[in-house]
Amino acid sequence: MANPNEHLKNFHRKVPEGDERERLVCRDCGFIAYENPRIIAGAVVEHEGKILLCRRAIYPQKGKWTIPAGFMEIGETPAEGAAREAYEEATAQIEIRDLLAIYSVTHISQVHMMFRARLKSPEFSPGIESLEVALFDWDEIPRDDLAFPSVHWVLNHYREAEGKSGFAPFTNPT
């Protein structure tokens, strides 16, 4: 298997002039590869009381179920990112309702911004990153086969927020 850090072979860690932290700096050209936390934008998408889940076709957690979510791209808002991911992973057109939760996953430097959303129409199919896409009744969610802790958290918080609006977003469970 190829070394996943092969592309970093020219980089070393040093404190750039005027900075206070070590950064990844290219030995050849001086490029500074700043590492900042990245935003994962996602949505709990509901249709007639059921929740849309995608079974992952990619690593990590290939074969496990998740809500549509992924790295926010430049030029979009978090809500737009969540809607784009729902389209990419499930060819689903969604209407964002509100912000449900913000989770910090510090060991991998991610901030997850999770929205509540509805399907605009009951049409969906697996995108390139999904093996399968389906609507689940609450009691039929495959809890033993969810991809990430934050999927558990957000589904529980979705349930807790039912019937509420205008609330402070949920955060990491303690």
Add this chain to the structure above:
Amino acid sequence: MANPNEHLKNFHRKVPEGDERERLVCRDCGFIAYENPRIIAGAVVEHEGKILLCRRAIYPQKGKWTIPAGFMEIGETPAEGAAREAYEEATAQIEIRDLLAIYSVTHISQVHMMFRARLKSPEFSPGIESLEVALFDWDEIPRDDLAFPSVHWVLNHYREAEGKSGFAPFTNPT
């Protein structure tokens, strides 16, 4: 003046294998410099009814007033980032209360997460990025000399949220 993009001289834009978007790729070593939105973490810090502001010692907007805020670093939560920035810019120890607002500034790919906070003790002084730090009564805030639109927004939203708790964070004004 040096070319600010000198460090990118070895990079060109191409769609990496398996990707769908153009990325900045180093011609020499293949390093992909992913550009994702970055989080600005900041806080409206109150002490005995006054608001803590810093006058910027750095560009952009050198000489203008702002709340303590800056790029979130890896390994921290947004709230920890806001507290660190208050310490770096104003040597202020703060207690984070709650999340006040989330702004998307898409043209510069930033997401601003702004908290409400209190000074733990009335001690502060200019950090290396500040010319001056001071507490302002609401009516004395230098409105014509604020550094960024989001500083206006967050101060107005702070005022609007007074006496409230458990609310959905404010977003960009329309």
